Structures are given as structure tokens and as C-alpha cells.
Amino acid sequence: MATRSGSTASSNGRRLSALSLIAASATLLSACGGSSGSTAATASSAGTSSAATSAAAPATSAAAGTSSAAAASSAPATSAAATSAATGGKPVTLTWWHNSTADPGKSYFQGVADAYTKAHPNVTIKILPIQNEQLDTKLALGLESGNPPSIIQSNGGGKLAAYVKAGKIQDLTAATSSWISSIGATGSGWQVGGKVYGIPFSSGVVGFWYNKDQFTKAGITTPPATWADLITDVGKLKTAGETPIAIGAKDKWPTAFYWDYLAIRECSKSILDTAIATMKITDPCWTKAGTDLQQLIAAKPFQTGFLGTPAQTGAGSSAGLVANDKAAMELMGHWDPGVFSGLTSNKKFEDNIGWFPFPNVDGAPGVPGAALGGGDGFSCTAKAPPECADFLKFLMSKDNQTQLGSIGFGLPTVAGAEVGLKDPNLITLLKFRNSAPLVQNYLDTTFGVNVGNALNDAVVGLLAGTVKPDGIAKAVADAAASQ
Amino acid sequence: MRQPLSDPIMTSTEAATTGATAARASQARAAARRPRTGGARKKAELTLFIGPAFILYAAFAIAPIVLAFYYSVYDWDGITPLTHYIGLANFRRAFHDPVFLESVRHNFYIVFLTVLVQIPIALGIASLLNAKLRGRAALRTIFFAPYVLSEVITAVIWQLILQPDALADKVLQSVGLGSLVQGWLSDPKVALWTLFVVASWKYIGFGIILLLAGLQGVPAELTEAAEVDGASRWKVFRHIKLPLLGPTLRILAFLSIIGSLQLFDLVYILTGGGPINSTSTMVVYLTDHGFHRFQFGYGSAIAVILFLISFVFSLAYQRFVLRRDTEGALTSAAR
Numbered sequence: 001m002a003t004r005s006g007s008t009a010s011s012n013g014r015r016l017s018a019l020s021l022i023a024a025s026a027t028l029l030s031a032c033g034g035s036s037g038s039t040a041a042t043a044s045s046a047g048t049s050s051a052a053t054s055a056a057a058p059a060t061s062a063a064a065g066t067s068s069a070a071a072a073s074s075a076p077a078t079s080a081a082a083t084s085a086a087t088g089g090k091p092v093t094l095t096w097w098h099n100s101t102a103d104p105g106k107s108y109f110q111g112v113a114d115a116y117t118k119a120h121p122n123v124t125i126k127i128l129p130i131q132n133e134q135l136d137t138k139l140a141l142g143l144e145s146g147n148p149p150s151i152i153q154s155n156g157g158g159k160l161a162a163y164v165k166a167g168k169i170q171d172l173t174a175a176t177s178s179w180i181s182s183i184g185a186t187g188s189g190w191q192v193g194g195k196v197y198g199i200p201f202s203s204g205v206v207g208f209w210y211n212k213d214q215f216t217k218a219g220i221t222t223p224p225a226t227w228a229d230l231i232t233d234v235g236k237l238k239t240a241g242e243t244p245i246a247i248g249a250k251d252k253w254p255t256a257f258y259w260d261y262l263a264i265r266e267c268s269k270s271i272l273d274t275a276i277a278t279m280k281i282t283d284p285c286w287t288k289a290g291t292d293l294q295q296l297i298a299a300k301p302f303q304t305g306f307l308g309t310p311a312q313t314g315a316g317s318s319a320g321l322v323a324n325d326k327a328a329m330e331l332m333g334h335w336d337p338g339v340f341s342g343l344t345s346n347k348k349f350e351d352n353i354g355w356f357p358f359p360n361v362d363g364a365p366g367v368p369g370a371a372l373g374g375g376d377g378f379s380c381t382a383k384a385p386p387e388c389a390d391f392l393k394f395l396m397s398k399d400n401q402t403q404l405g406s407i408g409f410g411l412p413t414v415a416g417a418e419v420g421l422k423d424p425n426l427i428t429l430l431k432f433r434n435s436a437p438l439v440q441n442y443l444d445t446t447f448g449v450n451v452g453n454a455l456n457d458a459v460v461g462l463l464a465g466t467v468k469p470d471g472i473a474k475a476v477a478d479a480a481a482s483q
Numbered sequence: 484m485r486q487p488l489s490d491p492i493m494t495s496t497e498a499a500t501t502g503a504t505a506a507r508a509s510q511a512r513a514a515a516r517r518p519r520t521g522g523a524r525k526k527a528e529l530t531l532f533i534g535p536a537f538i539l540y541a542a543f544a545i546a547p548i549v550l551a552f553y554y555s556v557y558d559w560d561g562i563t564p565l566t567h568y569i570g571l572a573n574f575r576r577a578f579h580d581p582v583f584l585e586s587v588r589h590n591f592y593i594v595f596l597t598v599l600v601q602i603p604i605a606l607g608i609a610s611l612l613n614a615k616l617r618g619r620a621a622l623r624t625i626f627f628a629p630y631v632l633s634e635v636i637t638a639v640i641w642q643l644i645l646q647p648d649a650l651a652d653k654v655l656q657s658v659g660l661g662s663l664v665q666g667w668l669s670d671p672k673v674a675l676w677t678l679f680v681v682a683s684w685k686y687i688g689f690g691i692i693l694l695l696a697g698l699q700g701v702p703a704e705l706t707e708a709a710e711v712d713g714a715s716r717w718k719v720f721r722h723i724k725l726p727l728l729g730p731t732l733r734i735l736a737f738l739s740i741i742g743s744l745q746l747f748d749l750v751y752i753l754t755g756g757g758p759i760n761s762t763s764t765m766v767v768y769l770t771d772h773g774f775h776r777f778q779f780g781y782g783s784a785i786a787v788i789l790f791l792i793s794f795v796f797s798l799a800y801q802r803f804v805l806r807r808d809t810e811g812a813l814t815s816a817a818r
Contacts, residue, residue, distance in 0.1 A: 137774045140561050162777070166562035250668075250755055305647040307758035308669030316646035450776040457760075464671065464759045482576065482778070 150384035156189035158448025170380040175389035202410030203375030204334025223356035244301040246327035248311025248318035252456040262289035279480040290469025355425040371436035454479030559780035573784035605690030630688035638752035671761035697731030
């Protein structure tokens with residue numbers, strides 16, 4: 001009995017100390033939450049110095065960035081925000097949530113923030129990189145909280161529209177009017193009702209990333225230009241003993257790329273627009289997209305166990321399979337080279353990777369050469385200080401955009417910034433994007449999270465053989481009815 | 484090394500079985516002993532010691548439950564104001580959604596498998612580890628180790644092991660069992676059973692330790708007396724050890740069932756509820772619809788359903804299964 005009562009006493013002690021720990025951390029939390037907390041400033045400056053030492057590139061951009069910001073503020077078209085920022089007004093803290101948890105993106109953003117705060121000493125930028133799959137959840141909670149972030153990652157489309165409808169996002173139309181034209185048509189995905197609610201800093205299109213050696217080995221000299229060619233090439237690759245296509249069906253969204261692309265091949269622009277506005281996909285062209293996809297599925301092009309394969313985590317993911325010579329191609333966005341390089345130790349692998357656009361479907365009534373894509377952008381939240389818009393302007397300066405391309409982090413949206421791109425594949429991809437008569441935003445993003453997720457689920461079902469081509473329309477209709 | 488390993492567990496078993504009743508009893512005892520003097524001091528003590536825990540419990544357990552009930556009758560996307568009252572429509576929708584019903588079914592499969600397979604295996608291993616054998620402490624640590632790992636780490640490790648052509652497949656092939664190789668996480672017919680195996684690997688250590696503690700509580704005199712009387716080892720186990728393990732087994736079954744109903748982390752990371760919802764559980768479904776699809780009202784309704792299932796089960800279990808154990812504890816505490 002003595003031991004027991006002894007241990008009870010000690011566990012009480014532990015509980016008390018645990019409580020005091022909780023209390024202490026609560027105090028810390030509230031200190032960080034305050035907009036002008038000195039703890040926050042030190043925390044961000046600590047992060048700053050490490051990023052600055054780790055990457056030499058941001059340091060150069062700091063100098064370039066400063067000069068461009070100075071030039072901007074002396075220009076006649078200066079916005080109210082820029083003036084107040086330049087006059088060194090009262091201390092302001094911007095919290096910035098983005099999804100670049102790894103380099104080069106992480107250091108790049110840190111470098112841009114450092115350059116901005118150097119030119120505007122009254123502004124503190126607190127950066128919180130959030131893993132992409134967590135971002136939506138965290139954002140929903142963060143925007144509800146009393147202390148929302150100021151700058152948030154936003155991929156436009158239905159999700160952004162929902163936030164706008166809820167009054168969570170700042171209208172940037174006036175603040176960006178002087179420079180919004182620099183990003184051309186790519187900005188349209190971040191506009192709601194003709195007003196600007198976000199700015200894409202990188203915009204790309206989905207296409208096939210392929211292993212050149214494996215294609216050569218299978219006797220494929222030119223990448224497939226039509227859907228029928230692709231299916232033929234799948235056969236050739238299988239004969240050569242390769243896994244033709246890697247797909248990350250566990251994460252669902254990669255499967256939707258196939259169906260989305262086939263849908264924009266099969267459906268005309270007016271049908272697409274009506275469907276997006278009404279969230280009803282009743283035209284037979286949508287079912288045709290499903291039957292087209294079934295032709296590919298019937299050729300069994302995917303890796304073993306593809307239903308359980310993640311898209312980007314680990315060497316066994318679809319990107320990992322391509323990066324490690326285990327699969328010949330994957331349909332993926334412009335960010336794939338960055339993912340590849342993190343999943344392989346083979347340095348020469350980059351020379352062996354090529355890119356080709358999603359093939360056309362012979363005789364299909366959609367816009368030929370239309371691209372499926374989307375981008376990464378930032379929005380300012382409703383209560384963010386005016387410095388937010390000013391910071392976005394700085395982020396979108398031609399210098400910063402050029403650097404974005406030159407470090408291989410993304411595809412700049414500002415005209416003229418593409419000169420920084422080095423990767424020949426990205427240059428090909430950008431040419432395709434710029435010449436595409438239509439760049440359709442990912443349909444799951446366009447339809448919003450609820451319908452979008454139901455759509456992705458249904459496409460996985462099509463791949464697994466449990467959903468028929470016309471079942472996708474039903475899934476979308478059911479989900480749309482539930483909201 | 485042996486004593487410290489089993490002793491705290493013993494305390495925690497006891498704490499689990501007697502829990503609330505013991506607290507109530509000690510309160511009653513204190514009140515009886517000092518009717519007037521030190522009443523204020525007692526109150527201050529109670530406030531000081533119970534207050535913080537009560538605040539935490541109220542803020543992080545009671546309030547969310549109440550709020551979930553409130554949200555569950557609204558059509559709410561989590562962003563816009565809570566205005567669209569829809570009564571029980573969320574619940575109707577849940578009971579008409581085949582994916583949700585499938586998720587509930589998966590939970591119950593796991594519950595039954597846990598009780599019928601996992602606990603008996605835990606009992607067997609605990610009995611073996613209770614025998615006098617060399618390296619017993621090391622073996623106990625090995626069996627308990629997976630329980631100490633976080634769910635996320637466990638899931639990531641197993642995800643790597645279970646990928647096609649990865650460790651699990653290679654091991655099977657190397658011992659000539661290549662024909663048994665399955666799409667462990669990718670075949671909708673297999674994935675749920677794979678998850679059960681991983682969950683068992685993870686949680687069985689807990690059962691083993693509880694049962695081991697229970698076995699050590701069986702007085703040696705009883706087994707020795709039975710052996711002197713010529714009882715076989717099976718009879719000793721069946722008629723002496725097993726009945727005396729009753730309270731431990733009942734509490735273990737209770738914790739395992741509640742845990743199985745709330746199974747989430749492992750599933751979420753290993754399969755995300757897929758392929759094609761074949762491993763979805765109630766909480767995975769809740770997360771998918773509540774957080775990923777921004778239907779917080781509907782998600783809350785699912786949470787309420789899960790809460791009610793667990794709550795009703797707990798009450799019934801306490802009333803019909805654990806009553807003997809708690810009553811015994813009450814009399815001994817009041818003495």
C-alpha cells in the first residue's frame with residue numbers, strides 16, 4: 001500500500017507541474033498572438049537570420065527588391081498603402097501562411113519578406129509555412145479565429161469565392177489597379193464578380209513528365225500527340241517491361257487531372273462555363289470524358305497497387321517512382337521537378353526528364369490545345385492592414401518574379417519575368433501555357449471543396465472500376481445538392 | 484527492473500476500475516470526519532485542486548460536445564454565420580449515405596476483431612511473459628514498445644513497409660510465401676484487415692501490460708495450492724487465473740472497444756479511408772466531410788452520432804458488465 005500512495009502523491013505533483021506548464025505556454029501563446037508583441041519580433045528575426053545565411057540568393061534579391069520598392073513608392077501612382085508604409089508609420093505585423101514547407105520556396109519567401117521588412121522597418125512579417133494537405137483545415141479555423149493571418153495562400157476558384165462570400169477576404173481591386181495588368185489573364189482565377197481578391201505568383205499547367213530513356217527504350221521517338229497515341233505508347237512501354245504511368249490515387253486529386261483534361265477536350269467552352277456556374281454536369285460530353293478515360297484504364301497503364309499510392313510522399317509515391325526510374329511518366333503540375341528532386345539521390349536524373357502536353361482527343365469538340373492548370377496565389381484577409389497589398393505588390397515585382405523562375409520554384413506570372421527560367425522543360429511548359437487558347441482552372445478547385453472532393457472520389461471510383469462514366473455527373477450533382 | 488515496470492501499471496488499473504467512485508467515497512469520508520472546522524479550508528483545497536482540471540475538462544471536453552450538438556442542426560460551412568437551421572436533416576443524410584453506413588460497419592468489424600482476436604492474443608502473450616524465463620524484462624519491453632510510439636510514426640513506418648515490393652512483400656518472397664503478397668493498402672478487399680493488423684501491433688502491448696499486471700496480482704498461494712491438489716496448468720489457468728483476471732479483462736475490453744470506435748490516426752495516414760472508402764471509419768468520414776468539404780454542420784452531426792454510440796455503450800457497459808467490479812471497489816473504499 002505504501003508504494004501506491006507514494007506513487008499517487010508523485011502523480012499529483014506531476015499533474016501540478018503539467019498545469020503550470022500549460023499556464024506558461026498559454027501566456028506564451030497570447031504573447032505571440034498580440035500584433036505588436038516583442039516576442040513575435042524576436043522569433044521572426046531569428047528565423048530571418050537562419051534563412052539569410054542558408055541561402056545566398058535571397059540576399060541578392062534583397063538589394064534588388066529594395067530598389068524596386070523605392071522606385072515604386074516614388075512613382076506618381078503610389079497607393080495609399082505604399083505611402084503609409086514608406087513613411088515608416090506605426091509598427092505593423094503581417095502574418096503570412098503559405099504552403100512552401102521546403103526549399104527552394106521556403107527560403108525564397110523568407111528572402112522576399114526580409115527584403116521587404118528591410119525597406120519598411122515598421123513592418124514585421126511572421127511566416128508560418130503549412131504543409132499543403134493541412135492548409136485548408138488550418139485556414140478554415142484560422143479565418144474563424146479572432147486573430148486571422150493577414151496573407152494567405154489561395155489557389156483561387158470556388159474555395160476563394162466561398163471565403164469572399166463569407167466576407168473573409170479583402171477586395172484588392174483598388175490597391176492593385178496600377179500593376180494588375182502585369183500578370184495578364186492569369187489573374188482571372190482570383191477574381192470574383194470582376195473584383196480582385198488575390199494574386200497568382202506562379203501559374204502553371206498540368207502535363208506529362210516523362211523519363212526520356214524509358215521512352216527511347218520502348219521505341220517511342222516523339223511524345224504522343226493524341227489520346228490514341230498515348231494508349232499505343234502505353235502498350236509499347238509495357239512491352240518494354242516498364243510501368244507506363246505512375247499515379248497517386250491515394251491522394252485522389254491526381255486522378256482528377258485525367259478526367260478534367262478529357263472533359264475540357266470533350267466539352268466546348270460554353271458548356272464548361274455553364275457547368276461551372278450551375279454546378280451541373282449534364283451534357284453527354286462529361287460522360288464521354290469518362291469513357292475516354294476508361295480506354296486508358298483498360299490498357300492497365302498504372303503501377304501495381306496504384307489505389308494506395310500517395311502522390312508526393314516518399315520514394316514509393318507516384319513522383320518518387322518516376323524520379324527513381326520505376327515508372328515512365330506521370331500527369332502532374334508544373335511543380336513536379338521540385339518534388340522529383342526531393343525524392344531521388346540520382347543527380348543526373350533531371351537531364352533525363354522531359355515534358356509533353358496532355359494529348360488532344362481526335363474529333364473532340366472542345367477547344368484544341370486548351371490547358372488545365374492553376375496557380376498559387378496570395379490573398380489578403382479582410383482585416384489585414386494596407387501593408388498587405390503593398391507587400392503583395394513587392395512580391396510581384398519583376399525582380400522577385402524573375403528570381404522565382406531562376407531558382408526553379410515556380411512559373412512567374414508577371415510578363416517579362418520568364419527570362420529567369422533555366423529548366424528547359426519549364427520553358428516548354430510556359431510556352432504551352434502562353435499559347436493555350438484557354439487555361440481552365442482545376443475543376444475540383446473551380447467547383448469548391450465540397451463538390452470538388454466528391455468529384456475526385458468519383459474519379460478514383462472510375463479507376464477502381466466501381467463508378468461508371470455517368471456516375472461522376474451523379475456524384476457532382478449529389479454533392480452540389482448537399483450544400 | 485521488473486518491479487518498476489509492473490507497479491505503476493497496477494496503480495493505473497486500479498485507478499481505472501475504481502476511478503470516480505473512489506473520489507466520491509473519499510469526499511464523503513472527509514465530510515463525515517470534519518463537519519464544521521476547516522470547511523472553508525476544505526473548500527479552498529477542493530477549488531485549488533479540482534478547479535484547474537475542471538476548467539480544462541469543461542473547456543476541452545464538455546463545451547465541444549455541447550457545441551457539436553448545437554452545430555449539428557445547422558447547414559454550416561464553418562465560414563458564414565450560423566443561420567441556416569435544418570433540424571435533423573444532417574442526421575437523416577448520414578443514415579442515408581452508404582459511405583457513412585459502411586464506415587460504421589468498419590468500426591464494428593474492428594471492435595469485434597479487437598475483442599475476439601486481439602485480446603485473446605494479448606492474454607496468451609501475457610501468460611507466456613508471466614512465466615519465469617530468461618530475458619523476461621527485455622521481452623516485456625519489446626512487446627510494449629510499439630504502444631509507446633506515436634500513431635503517426637507507426638503509420639508512416641507501416642506505410643513504407645506495406646508499399647508494393649517493399650519490406651513486407653520482400654520478406655514474404657524470401658521465405659517462399661510470395662504467393663501471399665497482396666495489395667496490402669491498395670486492394671479494397673484487403674486494406675481493412677491490414678489496418679487491423681497494424682492497429683493490433685500498435686495497441687496489443689497495452690493489453691499485454693494490463694493483463695500481466697493482473698496476472699501478477701493472482702496470489703501464488705492459490706496456484707500453488709491448486710498444483711499440490713494436482714490441477715493441470717490449463718485448469719489452473721481456466722479456473723484460477725482467468726476468473727481473477729476478470730476485472731482487468733473487462734476494463735481492457737472496455738478501453739479497446741471505445742478505442743476501436745474512435746480509430747482514426749492510423750487509418751488516416753495509412754489509407755486516408757481509401758481505396759474507395761474501403762477503410763473509412765466514422766472519424767475519418769467526419770474529418771473528410773467536416774474539415775475537407777467544409778460541411779461543419781454535417782460533420783458535427785457525425786460527431787454527435789459517434790458520441791451517442793460511445794456514450795450509450797459506456798453506460799450500458801458500466802451498468803451491466805463493470806457493476807460487479809465497481810461495487811466491490813466501493814465497499815472496500817468505504818471500509
